[in-house]
Amino acid sequence: MPKEKSAGAIIYLMKNNVPHYLLLHYPSGHWEFAKGHIEEGEKTEETAKREIEEETGIKNIKLIPGFKEYSKYFFKKSYDLEGEAKKLAPWVFKLVIFYLAETDTENVKISDEHKGFLWLPFTEAIKKLTFKNAKELLKKADDFVSKKSVRGS
Incomplete structure (x- = not known):
């Protein structure tokens, strides 16, 4: 089975003391x-x-020490395929390492890899996310940000 390894970040910015x-x-x-x-x-x-x-x-980014989470899942590599070829596409095991990143840059210039973006507080973001593993990551990140804010660091 093919394998892929990626890395990314849960990016947040503070607005009125709310991530x-x-x-x-x-x-x-x-x-x-x-x-x-x-x-x-x-x-x-x-x-x-x-x-x-x-x-x-966004260039102005700070990775927050102490937060590193792993997301593992399977997906069908069928982006550019159609019909029977799409059905026969191989399953891929994917490991993504996620960091927590803070920015003060609200202006986003999305690449052609995306259709749009949103900055949302936790309660709205958790509803908007599509996949269960992404929702779990957001919950862990929000808990971490909340503890970080309480500590004042």
């Missing part, structure tokens, strides 16, 4: 976080920062 999370709208219709393939020789943190810049145009 707002950046969700990207993918052409297939789902909403998720910025992520992408790890290039040869690249550290996962470098991949996350590069993908954030490529997919959102």
Whole structure:
């Protein structure tokens, strides 16, 4: 079975002391976080920062120490296929390493990989996310941000 390894980030910015999370709208219709393939020789943190810049145009980003989560899932690699070929597409095991990233840049310039974006507070973002594993990641990230805010760091 083919395998892929990617890295990305759950990006947030504070508005009126409330974290707002950046969700990207993918052409297939789902909403998720910025992520992408790890290039040869690249550290996962470098991949996350590069993908954030490529997919959102955001350069001013701070990866928050202490948050690193793994998302594992299977998907059918059938993006450009149709008909019978789409049915026969191979299943791929994907591992994505997610970081938590803070920015103060609200202006997003999405790449052609996406149809749109939204900055949403947790209660709205959790409803908008498509996949269960993304919702679980957001919950962990929001808990982490809440604890971080209470500690004042």
